[in-house]
Amino acid sequence: MVQELQAEVVVVGAGPAGCAAAYYLARRGVDVVVLERATFPRSKVCGDGVAPRAVRALHDMGLEQELEQAGYRRIRAFRVVGSWGEAVKAGIRRRNCTPDYAYVVPRSHLDDMLVAAVRRRGARVIEGVRAQGTLTQTCGSRLGVTALKADGSTFVVKARVVVAADGSRGSFSRSFLPRGALTPNVIALRAYMAGVEEVDDALHFFLDKPLLPGYGWIFPGGRRGAPANVGVGMPVPALRRRKMGLRDVFSWFLGPESVAAAHLARARIIDPPQAFPLQLRYVRGRRRVGPILTVGDAANLINPLSGEGIAYALESGRIAADAIMHAFVSGPDVLSSYERRIDQAFAVDYLEGYALRRILSIPWVNGGVVRLLSRDERLAMGAMGILTNTIPPGRLLQPSLWTAMLSPSRLRATLHRVRPARG
Incomplete structure (x- = not known):
């Protein structure tokens, strides 16, 4: 029975x-x-990566204290590197009841x-x-x-x-x-690596031209001395068009021509790369x-x-x-x-x-945006709010904003008009 x-x-x-x-x-x-x-x-x-919105959710469940007690450190900054090596780093800003930090767990x-x-x-x-x-x-x-x-x-x-x-x-x-x-339309691959340099204080994203419309990332170990999480993600149609496997893309990302090369020159893989599918529809x-x-x-x-x-x-x-x-x-x-x-x-x-991701997959667009953000710290913090999902992505889709790109002060004002959180 x-x-x-x-x-x-x-x-x-x-x-x-x-x-x-x-x-x-x-x-x-x-x-x-x-x-x-x-x-x-x-x-x-x-x-x-446990982004600020996820941290808030864990806090509501009474679990954030467990992360602290286990030795996980707060990551307070994001760094984005554009297609030609231009970089911007900005702190995470507290918004809509979300904290100004993330974790890597x-x-x-x-x-x-x-x-x-x-x-x-x-x-x-x-x-x-x-x-x-x-x-x-x-x-x-x-x-x-x-x-x-x-x-x-x-x-x-x-x-x-x-x-x-x-x-x-x-x-x-x-x-x-x-x-x-x-059915997945994006495939990502990650490995744990030791010896990754100069990434301890931020979550790093790389919009390297050969990776577009995907990206690469390096996240520091969540606890001191832990290996970094290094990976790439690519849409399945892009891989098919290029007739490439994701492991080939990952190997290139680890190589000397990548904009991440300075971080990975002495790194070594300690856990074999593994792939995982994502459905972004x-x-x-x-x-x-x-x-x-x-x-x-x-x-x-x-x-x-x-x-x-x-x-x-x-x-x-x-x-x-x-x-x-x-x-x-x-x-x-x-x-x-x-x-x-x-x-x-x-x-x-x-x-x-999704619309913003399509736009930023154009090399000259993401390169120009990153250069602009690198000149204005407050503007960069607003943009990082979009990346951490605490500011609506639509802030970067308004026609007035693209016109305002010639005027950083107008762009900054647009980004920092935050609507209340939903739900």
């Missing part, structure tokens, strides 16, 4: 999005079961910390099981999610609502979303299928400028938890509000960010 578990909500995936949803539901007394394919601590390929530690917080709230986390792509309607309004154990046996979790948080490669989400909804109407809500990467919620997804994951998980709580009080039809709340939180900034 197949074992059955009863819950009010089942969450598939214990990454940041799934953990945020489970945390806020369990905190309100909801019976939650989390199904996770891996066992913790687990390695997760990622850039490891390996996902093996971050996800383990999140899972521990979920368990402390009373949720049941079952590791080493794979949620299969079959959802069966059971008695009343409950769904059955079938999970496969490592020994080949199965069990069913029955719940009123399902949260799909199994990422951009999740087989569970793919089983009910339209074909192509999670914002598609409305695919985040709720009946009583199933998708969150985080499974909902295509990734910052199109930086590729950072942790903040959107944590925020969307919390939004899903709120929508579920409202549905428990007012009826399942209220779940339809989830799509609207996701759009309110992310749609405009996402679409503006």
Whole structure:
């Protein structure tokens, strides 16, 4: 006989999005079961950057103090290097309740910390099981999610609502979303490297011409003495046009012709490069299928400028938890509000960010912008607010702003008119 578990909500995936949803539901007394394919601590390929918006979300969950106690240092600056080597470095500015710093935290530690917080709230986390792509309607309004154990046996979790948080490669989400909804259009590759020079105080982004319309990055180790996270990201169509593999691009980025060469001349790889896919399409109407809500990467919620997804994951998980709580009080039809709340939180900034990324992929444009920013510290801080997702990307899409580029004072004034945070 197949074992059955009863819950009010089942969450598939214990990454940041799934953990945020489970945390806020369990905190309100909801019976939650989390199904996770891996066992913790687990390695997760990622850039490891925890941007200010993600820091705020972790703080709201009471977890930032754990990062401090574990020795993670606050990163207070960003540095961007343009196509011809022009560079601008600026401090992170406190905006819209976000802090003026970021962290670099390996996902093996971050996800383990999140899972521990979920368990402390009373949720049941079952590791080493794979949620299969079959959802069966059971008695009343409950769904059955079938999970496969490592020994080949199965069990069913029955719940009123399902949260799909199994990422951009999740087989569970793919089983009910339209074909192509999670097909990656960007591939990134990262390695951990020792001996990287002069990067300790900032997150570095490189808009090297051969990398466009992608970019390279160097993030310092989150703790003193830890290896740096070094990587590149490229749109899949660009790789196909150039008939290149991403590892070839990464090798070039590590070489002497790259604008990052000064940092990497004596560096050595200590952990083999690993690739991970990203889906940077914002598609409305695919985040709720009946009583199933998708969150985080499974909902295509990734910052199109930086590729950072942790903040959107944590925020969307919390939004899903709120929508579920409202549905428990007012009826399942209220779940339809989830799509609207996701759009309110992310749609405009996402679409503006995607448009800006396309514009900045033009070498003469990004070179000119970086040169301009390097001459004006306050202007640079405003632009870094766009990169950290605390200032709307649309600030750099206004026609008046492009005219104002000939006048830094007018450009600065435009960038620093910040609208209130959404949600």
